Amino acid sequence: GAFLEFRPLDEGSVIEYIKGVPALSSKLALGKNEEDITVKEVGDGNLNFVYIVSNNSVGYSFVIKQALPYIRCIGESWALTKERAYYESEALKEQGAITKGQHVPQVYHYDHTMSLIAMRYLEPPHIILRKGLIAGIEYPLLAHHMAHFMAHTLFFTSLLFRSTTHHKRHVAKFCGNAAMCRHTEQVVFSDPYQISQYNHWTSPYLDHDAEVLRHDNLLKLEVADLKSKFCERAQALIHGDLHTSSVMVTHDSTQVIDPEFAFYGPMGFDIGAFLGNLILAYFSQDGHVDQLNDRKSYKEWILKTIEDTWNLFYNKFIALWDEHKDGAGEAYLSAIYDNPELQLLVQKRYMTDLFHDSLGFGAAKMIRRIVGVAHVEDFESITDAVKRANCERRALDFAKTLLKDRKKFEGITEIVSAIQEF
Ligand code: ADP
Ligand code: SR1
Ligand code: MG
Ligand code: MG
Known part of the structure; x- marks a missing residue:
């Protein structure tokens, strides 16, 4: 099942997490071909961690964004609530509905315990x-x-x-x-x-x-x-x-x-x-x-x-x-x-x-x-x-x-x- 307690993810543990979330593992066709799955952390913003998860054999990817209880670019000395992930997912859904999905990535999954959002990967050339x-x-x-x-x-x-x-x-x-x-x-x-x-x-x-x-x-x-x-x-x-x-x-x-x-x-x-x-x-x-x-x-x-x-x-x-x-x-x-x-x-x-x-x-x-x-x-x-x-x-x-x-x-x-x- 999904993780029962909050835990900061890294490139290694993302697949383990996805395995426990049927909505995500089925999206990724995880199970048959685990060796084709890659995870890459690409977060270049100030606050959070962003992973691109891809199944290379079917050419499908999504993004996982996780908030940790501090500001990434400063470090653990500047605490910031990880509840921010909840408001981000609520706003993404609301703005997505208002703009009929035209200008906001679709949210696939939100995990409150993990302060984590899975959403559409905005593929290159974005x-x-x-x-x-x-x-x-x-x-x-x-x-x-x-x-x-x-x-x-x-x-x-x-x-x-x-x-x-x-x-x-x-x-x-x-x-x-x-x-x-x-x-x-x-x-x-x-x-x-x-x-x-x-x-x-x-x-x-x-x-x-x-x-x-x-x-x-x-x-x-x-x-x-x-x-x-x-x-x-x-x-x-x-x-x-x-x-x-x-x-x-x-x-x-x-x-x-x-x-x-x-x-x-x-x-x-x-x-x-x-x-x-x-x-x-x-x-x-x-x-x-x-x-x-x-x-x-x-x-x-x-x-x-x-x-x-x-x-x-x-x-x-x-x-x-x-x-x-x-x-x-x-x-x-x-x-x-x-x-x-x-x-x-x-x-x-x-x-x-x-x-x-x-x-x-x-x-x-x-x-x-x-x-x-x-x-x-x-x-x-x-x-x-x-x-x-x-x-x-x-x-x-x-x-x-x-x-x-x-x-x-x-x-x-x-x-x-x-x-x-x-
Ligand atoms: P932060 O809150 O830390 O600023 P962002 O949501 O801005 O995090 O994401 C950080 C980076 O991750 C972005 O600059 C972008 O390169 C990448 N990224 C975030 N969301 C997506 C997405 N849905 N598709 C593709 N890349 C994304
Ligand atoms: C430490 S200030 C970090 C800034 O990055 C975010 O994107 C916000 O703009 C915030 O003020
Ligand atoms: Mg940002
Ligand atoms: Mg941000």
């Missing part, structure tokens, strides 16, 4: 989007797919679609993921603005920049607003960690993985994570210029993807709202918001607030990746420290402006121009 951005690869459907994923998962889990009774039931369930929220509160909204043993940056070049950040009163004032929104606003079921390493892509497929930070929070935290990480990718491009590629047209493609993502998101979200305006959603009762003029006014206000939230959260997430505990490969792969620091400083300075002045921006084209002119 790669992590961040790696594609570093390599300078264009993805023509990325903006469309991410706008679809975000518009659908955010709209259908909000009060624009649900009754408050229904909504509160879901909010209550995901309130259990509080430890993961507290982790984000620390590493995104607190540590970058104080001295912390975990912070680091490209030293000595950014020493002064990091210190200036810790004394920037106006910035801290704005960060406090964002932190309270993150902690208090149960607007929709958000992914909670929607950076460019949580997206796997091919030329025509876009798959969102790793929602272990999912909870009911502000929609702008997801939109901002995605856009903010694209802006980081943009500012890192100068560090990846070589004799073959000046990256000029690639930078333009990133900017177009930023613009398209927001515009497509906006249109899809409003279309869903219009389609369901007479449904169960209790935010704007159709008996009260009963004329097209008023409908337009509330939509305009809602989307403007969401735009400004997205800019603020996106900027905060850029800052934490430059002076906080966890950095991004976009910059880390620039080996020349002077070049890397110059790219990081531009990104940091842009993020500070964006965070402070976000409410002055009226549309995404103004953001794109501001990036170009920076």
Whole structure:
């Protein structure tokens, strides 16, 4: 049978585990040809262990992801609840159902005792989007797919679609993921603005920049607003960690993985994570210029993807709202918001607030990746420290402006121009 107690797996014990789980061993046709089964640990994220399990004789694979009770990239000294696997599997199922399986890997099996999820293997040529951005690869459907994923998962889990009774039931369930929220509160909204043993940056070049950040009163004032929104606003079921390493892509497929930070929070935290990480990718491009590629047209493609993502998101979200305006959603009762003029006014206000939230959260997430505990490969792969620091400083300075002045921006084209002119 399945393991009765929690036990960290390794490449050797994964097959033993699968043997005790009929749903998985039959999927793998395990039994007849054990010598054809291979297991490879491929986790390159910060937190967990990921195994690709393959039956090479039939050419079939799936993935096993296990959470251990600590942060992988730091070690056992930084404990983190393994209950995160439960919220990840619940979010994967919910986001999978909402997007009709188009943009989320299917969950095959969840084991609470083992904090383990078995899911679809996103086969090659799927790669992590961040790696594609570093390599300078264009993805023509990325903006469309991410706008679809975000518009659908955010709209259908909000009060624009649900009754408050229904909504509160879901909010209550995901309130259990509080430890993961507290982790984000620390590493995104607190540590970058104080001295912390975990912070680091490209030293000595950014020493002064990091210190200036810790004394920037106006910035801290704005960060406090964002932190309270993150902690208090149960607007929709958000992914909670929607950076460019949580997206796997091919030329025509876009798959969102790793929602272990999912909870009911502000929609702008997801939109901002995605856009903010694209802006980081943009500012890192100068560090990846070589004799073959000046990256000029690639930078333009990133900017177009930023613009398209927001515009497509906006249109899809409003279309869903219009389609369901007479449904169960209790935010704007159709008996009260009963004329097209008023409908337009509330939509305009809602989307403007969401735009400004997205800019603020996106900027905060850029800052934490430059002076906080966890950095991004976009910059880390620039080996020349002077070049890397110059790219990081531009990104940091842009993020500070964006965070402070976000409410002055009226549309995404103004953001794109501001990036170009920076
Ligand atoms: P973490 O929570 O540690 O960041 P991720 O869920 O992001 O873990 O997975 C880590 C890595 O494992 C990904 O970067 C990707 O390379 C690989 N991976 C995860 N899930 C899948 C999947 N379903 N199919 C293929 N590869 C995957
Ligand atoms: C120690 S911080 C690790 C980070 O990796 C995850 O993907 C989250 O972004 C988290 O903040
Ligand atoms: Mg990850
Ligand atoms: Mg993760």
